Amino acid sequence: xxxxxxxxxxxxxxxxxxxxxxxxxDAGADAVYCGFQNATNARNFAGLNFTPEEMETSVLYxxxxxxxxxxxxxxxxxAGKTGLWKEAxxxxxxxxxxxxxxxxxxxxxxxxxxxxxxxxxxxxxAGAPSVEAxxxxxxxxxxxxxxxxxILTIPEITVLxxxxxxxxxxxxxxxxGLMAEGRCSLTNYVTGLSTNxxxxxxxxxxxxxxxxxxxxxTTRLGDFTIDCFSCTQNPGYPTICKGRYLAPHKQEGYYAxxxxxxxxxxxxxxxxxxxxxHAFKIEGRQRSRAxxxxxxxxxxxxxDDMMDGQDVELxxxxxxxxxxxxxxxxxxxxxxx
Amino acid sequence: xxxxxxxIGPILFHWSADKKRxxxxxxxxxxPVDTVYIGEVICSKRAPFFEPYYDExxxxxxxxxxxxxxxxxxxxxxxxxxxxxxxLCELEEYEVEANxxxxxxxxxxxxxxxxxxxxxxxxxTMAHLTSQGAVHFTVPSExxxxxxxxLSNKAEELNVGLEVQVYGRTGxxxxxxxxxxxxxxRAQDNCQFVCEEDPDGMELKTLDGKPFLSVxxxxxxxxxxxxxxxxxxxxxGMGITHFRLSPHSHDMVSVARAFRAVLDKDCAADEGVKxxxxxxxxxxxxxxxxxxxxxxxxxxx
Numbered sequence: 001x002x003x004x005x006x007x008x009x010x011x012x013x014x015x016x017x018x019x020x021x022x023x024x025x026d027a028g029a030d031a032v033y034c035g036f037q038n039a040t041n042a043r044n045f046a047g048l049n050f051t052p053e054e055m056e057t058s059v060l061y062x063x064x065x066x067x068x069x070x071x072x073x074x075x076x077x078x079a080g081k082t083g084l085w086k087e088a089x090x091x092x093x094x095x096x097x098x099x100x101x102x103x104x105x106x107x108x109x110x111x112x113x114x115x116x117x118x119x120x121x122x123x124x125x126a127g128a129p130s131v132e133a134x135x136x137x138x139x140x141x142x143x144x145x146x147x148x149x150x151i152l153t154i155p156e157i158t159v160l161x162x163x164x165x166x167x168x169x170x171x172x173x174x175x176x177g178l179m180a181e182g183r184c185s186l187t188n189y190v191t192g193l194s195t196n197x198x199x200x201x202x203x204x205x206x207x208x209x210x211x212x213x214x215x216x217x218t219t220r221l222g223d224f225t226i227d228c229f230s231c232t233q234n235p236g237y238p239t240i241c242k243g244r245y246l247a248p249h250k251q252e253g254y255y256a257x258x259x260x261x262x263x264x265x266x267x268x269x270x271x272x273x274x275x276x277x278h279a280f281k282i283e284g285r286q287r288s289r290a291x292x293x294x295x296x297x298x299x300x301x302x303x304d305d306m307m308d309g310q311d312v313e314l315x316x317x318x319x320x321x322x323x324x325x326x327x328x329x330x331x332x333x334x335x336x337x
Numbered sequence: 338x339x340x341x342x343x344x345i346g347p348i349l350f351h352w353s354a355d356k357k358r359x360x361x362x363x364x365x366x367x368x369p370v371d372t373v374y375i376g377e378v379i380c381s382k383r384a385p386f387f388e389p390y391y392d393e394x395x396x397x398x399x400x401x402x403x404x405x406x407x408x409x410x411x412x413x414x415x416x417x418x419x420x421x422x423x424x425l426c427e428l429e430e431y432e433v434e435a436n437x438x439x440x441x442x443x444x445x446x447x448x449x450x451x452x453x454x455x456x457x458x459x460x461x462t463m464a465h466l467t468s469q470g471a472v473h474f475t476v477p478s479e480x481x482x483x484x485x486x487x488l489s490n491k492a493e494e495l496n497v498g499l500e501v502q503v504y505g506r507t508g509x510x511x512x513x514x515x516x517x518x519x520x521x522x523r524a525q526d527n528c529q530f531v532c533e534e535d536p537d538g539m540e541l542k543t544l545d546g547k548p549f550l551s552v553x554x555x556x557x558x559x560x561x562x563x564x565x566x567x568x569x570x571x572x573x574g575m576g577i578t579h580f581r582l583s584p585h586s587h588d589m590v591s592v593a594r595a596f597r598a599v600l601d602k603d604c605a606a607d608e609g610v611k612x613x614x615x616x617x618x619x620x621x622x623x624x625x626x627x628x629x630x631x632x633x634x635x636x637x638x
Binding site: 077078080082103105106127128129131132140149151178184185189191225226244246249250253254256258335336 | 419460461478480512516
């Protein structure tokens with residue numbers, strides 16, 4: 001690809017810890033996204049995320065190395081608790097954060113009114129896949145970039161880009177959630193902890209693995225069985241939308257929503273650039289430093305090769321999913337729906 | 338406090354047009370409800386079937402003294418959905434309830450409602466939407482009572498209606514993918530409306546046979562039926578003004594009468610629950626979200 005008008009896409013990489021952030025920056029991330037150690041972000045897992053002090057030094061490190069830091073403040077504060085989200089915004093703005101990723105209208109409005117010059121991104125958790133929805137957030141809050149839900153085909157993204165007044169960021173790699181982001185209460189239904197309000201999805205504290213005498217393994221979340229595996233199968237983490245269930249008209253359990261599968265758009269990179277996508281996002285704030293290093297450096301090379309008109313080494317990118325099945329999801333064609 | 342209103346939420350499932358018409362006629366004739374939400378919320382492919390009946394149904398409900406509100410789709414993505422939503426938002430004779438930001442885009446600046454599929458979790462969001470013309474909010478089902486209490490104070494201050502679902506399966510997730518079609522190995526574009534076979538959703542059980550979820554096209558609902566009969570008086574006290582019953586194929590008139598009696602303090606909650614048990618829902622009741630417990634839970638301890 002050597003189009004003169006093609007945008008050079010930003011590579012937006014995950015960081016669950018300050019060490020991962022430095023690793024991602026060193027491996028070539030253009031921007032890193034991360035959150036504070038509380039319910040204000042959608043990966044509120046034990047042992048993950050940043051204290052204010054860590055955020056401050058991490059922003060400095062990234063800026064010294066030419067990378068941006070984006071704050072994920074993308075959960076929905078329940079009434080009476082909005083202060084925690086405002087504090088997260090105040091703190092990050094004070095550190096010179098490059099953008100704040102929001103989903104809640106109250107939080108978006110707070111940023112807009114308190115910090116009108118602060119760059120605002122609309123999180124995938126806001127679930128805005130249409131021209132009208134995106135324009136709504138742009139016009140109301142001055143959103144500069146939308147992170148698209150993983151439900152549109154590339155031709156649909158191409159049409160969309162022409163009609164919206166902001167940049168587009170697309171997920172290209174990592175965990176592939178099936179439910180509309182920001183509109184899923186399945187975890188709360190089972191555990192009493194909410195994805196939207198507490199920032200957790202299938203929390204480890206509620207996961208159980210039970211092995212029987214024949215070494216069959218049952219995975220459970222709270223009081224519900226999510227899947228069963230024979231001793232020869234590789235058990236998956238019990239995420240509700242990746243489990244197997246029984247339906248009245250089916251003989252056996254089946255993946256009612258989706259099988260455990262990872263998103264990998266290696267083959268579609270040139271088309272995404274042509275569609276006008278400004279930023280490629282890699283999922284995985286919960287992943288290890290080694291994973292971040294491997295994945296970020298591989299995608300860095302792939303994006304650079306593509307933009308320089310070189311062939312992209314597909315085999316290597318496709319091997320990054322660690323033996324999991326992979327998909328191009330909805331991006332490939334609408335039969336996915 | 339005594340002004341608590343009962344509402345019938347939009348029919349979430351794919352019932353035949355005749356079945357929907359008969360349902361609304363019976364609601365018009367017999368149910369002690371004040372407002373009825375109509376319109377397809379889940380799947381734009383289903384919408385054309387009932388369109389020829391709207392005038393007839395709206396007239397019958399209006400003559401019975403019910404207020405009618407049109408609900409928008411909960412997920413708007415395709416051109417036909419964008420067009421359908423734009424048309425809906427241009428209705429002048431009815432109020433429209435927005436369930437997606439695309440509907441809000443069109444409704445800004447004129448009076449409208451915000452539905453339970455649009456994320457209004459806090460007082461700041463409520464205040465902003467009110468400044469844009471929202472006059473009534475039905476909030477997401479997963480909000481616990483502490484948050485509802487704060488929201489009802491704010492609603493009172495802003496002079497807007499606040500509605501909470503108190504009965505019926507709870508919508509837990511939306512997707513771009515149709516799980517009804519998937520279960521029959523069909524693509525969504527060739528679904529052949531297989532969802533019509535399941536008037537209250539398709540049951541999903543865990544592999545060890547425990548009822549878990551209900552599938553309704555792109556929507557996943559609880560298998561349990563939300564039942565806040567014991568809680569409605571407390572919610573009235575907080576200042577919540579409207580109580581939503583989500584339609585099912587069993588006897589919704591009995592359900593409405595039971596809630597009306599308890600809201601009017603003509604009947605104790607225990608007795609109200611007994612009436613609900615006789616209304617025909619096959620399954621268990623739940624009320625976990627309100628109490629900050631797992632949503633499926635009934636016990637409040």
